[in-house]
Amino acid sequence: MADKDTNAIRDMGSFYQRDRAWHPPAFTPQYKTSVLRSPQHALLSMEGTVSEMTGPRFGHGQLGPLDNDLIHNFSRDGEPIGQRIIVHGRILDENGRPVPGALLEFWQANAGGRYRHKREAYLAPLDPNFGGCGRTITDDDGRYWFRTIRPGAYPWPNGVNDWRPAHIHFSIFGHAFTQRLITQMYFEGDPMIWQCPIVSTIPDRAAAEQLIAALDRNNTLPMDALAYKFDIVLRGRRSTLFENRMEGN
Amino acid sequence: MVQKLDMLKETPSQTAGPYVHIGLTPNWCGIDGVYPEDLGRVMVGPQAEGERITVTGRVLDGSGTPLKDALIEIWQADAAGLHNSPVERRGAADPHFSGWGRQPTDGVTGEFRFETIKPGRVPYKDGRLQAPHITFWIVARGINIGLHTRMYFADEEAANAECPVLARVEHKVRVPTLIAPRSEGKDGVAYTFDIRLQGEKETVFFDV
Numbered sequence: 001m002a003d004k005d006t007n008a009i010r011d012m013g014s015f016y017q018r019d020r021a022w023h024p025p026a027f028t029p030q031y032k033t034s035v036l037r038s039p040q041h042a043l044l045s046m047e048g049t050v051s052e053m054t055g056p057r058f059g060h061g062q063l064g065p066l067d068n069d070l071i072h073n074f075s076r077d078g079e080p081i082g083q084r085i086i087v088h089g090r091i092l093d094e095n096g097r098p099v100p101g102a103l104l105e106f107w108q109a110n111a112g113g114r115y116r117h118k119r120e121a122y123l124a125p126l127d128p129n130f131g132g133c134g135r136t137i138t139d140d141d142g143r144y145w146f147r148t149i150r151p152g153a154y155p156w157p158n159g160v161n162d163w164r165p166a167h168i169h170f171s172i173f174g175h176a177f178t179q180r181l182i183t184q185m186y187f188e189g190d191p192m193i194w195q196c197p198i199v200s201t202i203p204d205r206a207a208a209e210q211l212i213a214a215l216d217r218n219n220t221l222p223m224d225a226l227a228y229k230f231d232i233v234l235r236g237r238r239s240t241l242f243e244n245r246m247e248g249n
Numbered sequence: 250m251v252q253k254l255d256m257l258k259e260t261p262s263q264t265a266g267p268y269v270h271i272g273l274t275p276n277w278c279g280i281d282g283v284y285p286e287d288l289g290r291v292m293v294g295p296q297a298e299g300e301r302i303t304v305t306g307r308v309l310d311g312s313g314t315p316l317k318d319a320l321i322e323i324w325q326a327d328a329a330g331l332h333n334s335p336v337e338r339r340g341a342a343d344p345h346f347s348g349w350g351r352q353p354t355d356g357v358t359g360e361f362r363f364e365t366i367k368p369g370r371v372p373y374k375d376g377r378l379q380a381p382h383i384t385f386w387i388v389a390r391g392i393n394i395g396l397h398t399r400m401y402f403a404d405e406e407a408a409n410a411e412c413p414v415l416a417r418v419e420h421k422v423r424v425p426t427l428i429a430p431r432s433e434g435k436d437g438v439a440y441t442f443d444i445r446l447q448g449e450k451e452t453v454f455f456d457v
């Protein structure tokens with residue numbers, strides 16, 4: 001119960017301003033699609049109101065038993081081809097505290113680098129046993145894990161010979177809508193990370209490195225699956241000890 | 250040297266890409282049988298309080314072309330101005346209204362459509378009331394970090410005029426980019442909210 005109370009207090013302070021220099025800017029001409037899709041006016045900066053400091057919450061009861069198992073959740077007549085992996089980690093806030101009850105959704109290409117999507121034009125084949133989506137909710141310590149196969153790299157129309165490094169897309173809900181985040185996870189040791197126009201939208205190399213999951217031999221399942229560890233940090237809140245104004249209520 | 254602040258950095262954003270639907274609306278894009286239904290598809294239960302409304306619109310790029318691969322989430326208060334969220338401190342929201350919706354823009358027309366209810370007013374930090382509004386969050390290929398904006402209601406002129414958030418828009422000529430006109434037809438009450446990523450009528454986006 002003490003923990004729950006701490007959570008309640010933690011959920012009341014206002015959020016630290018987002019460090020926009022750590023994120024990619026909207027206009028990044030090396031990623032051509034951003035050119036016509038990037039707002040050009042300055043964003044209107046505003047401390048969050050109750051509209052942004054609240055957010056939807058999802059329950060374990062909304063999930064199915066195979067939702068975090070991409071090896072089995074689309075299986076038709078067997079298991080998908082590819083390197084079996086476990087991806088696990090913690091969702092923390094900027095204060096280093098775990099975020100329990102966070103919904104993570106993830107999607108990826110198959111082992112050949114092909115997505116199951118009607119707009120996908122890459123010639124690599126679909127895998128009849130691989131859908132490419134999954135989801136999970138963090139436990140009380142902010143931990144999550146899922147099982148999948150390692151996605152392949154794939155070419156994409158940007159430059160004439162641009163390839164995406166192997167990656168998994170992540171969507172994360174914290175406790176407040178203002179923490180909403182979509183990002184991508186890359187794999188330790190992949191030389192293609194540093195040739196990718198989408199990775200390079202992130203100006204600071206240390207920030208891009210935050211997206212590279214570490215090979216985690218200690219959590220590898222012997223004779224079964226390699227493990228990668230990927231921690232995600234969501235925006236954090238001020239301590240209410242320092243709030244000098246009443247909440248708007 | 251000084252002591253360290255021991256703060257972590259927020260994980261940087263990356264674009265949702267062209268295949269965001271696989272992860273977030275898999276049934277919509279033909280991946281059947283993994284989830285019973287796409288999250289956020291239905292916001293309003295039969296017993297929900299409040300005026301039923303439909304919100305439609307498009308997301309337009311700098312050439313005026315609608316995005317056919319965008320994904321939009323909305324978040325809003327219920328008819329009484331309360332959020333269906335564990336961190337809502339002001340009271341219990343309507344259990345028949347989720348307040349959160351998720352829809353793709355149509356692959357042919359680029360139109361999005363939400364069936365929701367008209368929200369009540371919620372307070373600003375200092376206790377003044379904001380005008381009724383719906384928070385929008387837009388992701389797509391070519392958008393490197395999700396865009397936050399708000400939709401306000403054209404028929405709430407008095408509330409809009411005193412809304413402390415709208416008052417923060419420095420260039421008043423840009424306020425109308427946030428206000429959706431209302432129409433009433435045989436299908437009920439509808440609001441149209443086009444979001445312009447660039448150009449003369451670029452929508453006001455928030456760093457919030």
Ligand SMILES: [Fe+2]
Nearest residue numbers: 164167169266
């Ligand atoms: Fe991708």
